[in-house]
Amino acid sequence: MGTQDTLLVMHGGGPTAVINASLFGAVDEALRTPEAGRVLGALGGVGGILDGRFVDFGTVSRETLALLPHSPSSAIGTSRKPLEEKDYRALAHALKREHVRWLLPTGGNGTMNTCGEIWRACRAEGVNIDVVGIPKTMDNDIAVTDHAPGYASAALYMAASVSEVCCDVRGLPIHIVIVEAMGRNAGWVTAASALADESGTGGPDLIYLPERDFDEDQFLESCQELIDEKGSGIVVVSEGLHKKGGVPVAPLLMETGRSRYFGDVSAHLARLVVQKLGYKARSEKPGLLGRASMPWQSAVDREEAVQCGREAVRAALEGDSGKMVGIERVSSAPYAVRYVRIPIEQVMLDERTLPDRYINAAGNGVTEEFRSWLRPLLGQDLPRFASFV
Template structure:
């Protein structure tokens, strides 16, 4: 018998604990696994050997995991140097750990690959498997990643409610800012808020297309004249034709970027240049790990990803990440696949051209059809009598 270790990395989500749950439940089925260690506090906790054996946790508490927001074991954005990966490999060997799982986004998959390489270099016999997690949906190769479906549901539901507000009192432009540095998947998902009753979002701006201020103002002006109230969704990572952020980042070190307030900037443009009332809304991390808007599909797939990672490791797979392949057919279905970790390490997946309209201020129906199954149950249906006259 040998031990296993699971590590959470990067920003939390609404379903990262569901993947932890899936991994723990699956590990308990295998007699070759003794202790089920969880690193309490992310990758740095591995070096400090801050481990909790999940087998000692009461079953009733474990059952709360799929419905608990963020990370129950803690996560981190620890910057690891080459010597740190060597240290992690030695800790793995010292604690008789045979199976290692990194549950996180691009940075965590990079760490997963580097731990895998460090163990090979030192001759440490271990199976290393990645479990994808990101609200941004920017992990390569896999159809989508656990965490995105819930974030998509949150932004769609929130924009749906904002749109009802603006339709009821159509006197201003509401600009909602969505998370997503270089990939516009979350902002794009706001399109699912549309009911066909003329509600918003009216405009969606993604970082995959250069933001052109003149076109934005022209679009807003035309919509204000037509509707009175307008709902705009903008990604936090918008850049101009010169490739520079439209609002200078407040702080930036390496991959860590703290963006300026894009929604406030756009609202101010509308006020100053069009003379129209405007408001900015920035849900921010409210939607990152919201259990209230957790997608049931996202939750079940996160559990599946955790379980499949353990299965892969026990079967002798190493240096891979669990991903999803969408199956053809009218009904939504996926199957788990095993992707070589080198194919996903720090490779950012952005919105493809076929999901973005030609003018760059909206998404296509192809994207809506692709995204709709991921948010789970249909959003609430609202009624309006403003179109009855």
């Protein structure tokens, strides 16, 4: 594709509502900076690099680029391709063949590990490439940064959706409803459901996070109390919920190589309520619907994603390699942040879970400190609802 120095953006891991906003920020900044040379996107993550599949953003219209901040998922594709040491060396040489001078991997802690390993491989192989990571994850489990682009939109979706479920159950209080949130081993998205009560018609009764061992008997006891008190209840649980000793709550469904697939936590717990308590229960799992929802995209999330993309380009062109762009909170009221450059070694596969101070003493809800931390990220107030029951 030519011999001109190239800036390449790559996506890794699961999509979010604002990963394309970061892509826009990086591409727009690079196209406005002549020394960036060609500006490419790898199609399909690391596989696109190895296979030589790219989009040249210099040939894309401004009108199309302007759609990126409001487009769901990944416009250039992403992947979860597992990599070994030999793959990183192959990537270094594939990048060299394409005359890539600056690489911007965008993703979560797994992708930041890839970012660091590519950076190390390039140095070891004598390939002169500056690597700067752009954070992205709905799970919010990247270390060091106050939060990651992608999380606030997922949190807004979860709070808004649970508020609507709460209204439904309040209007017809005949069952226990269990809502399952994504987030793997970190309870950030699950915890966000607490803000559902800001719609004015109540929030979830119980919130179970993967940062605490799940006690099945205590859960059933709490559900019975809700049934006795008001005939219904809203319970929000994490997909990563586990019992003491790390035993998953849901049973194993399939095992393929190193991958293990468990059943839905919400469906399993709803079944328990029916079987053990003899009461109606149903499960709800927004899943992918909440990962990249445009109607609930947070304006704050979108703008921060754009700025992370821009800052990554600036860092790369300055030769500030082996870093990830991070968000440092300056103030919550009024809300203000600044963008920092974090050594990539500090974030490689370092999973950030919900701190103890954000979880209530009973382990089935969150604290006011968490609510205060989250509220400004949503970018808007939840809609207010009316109810007379």
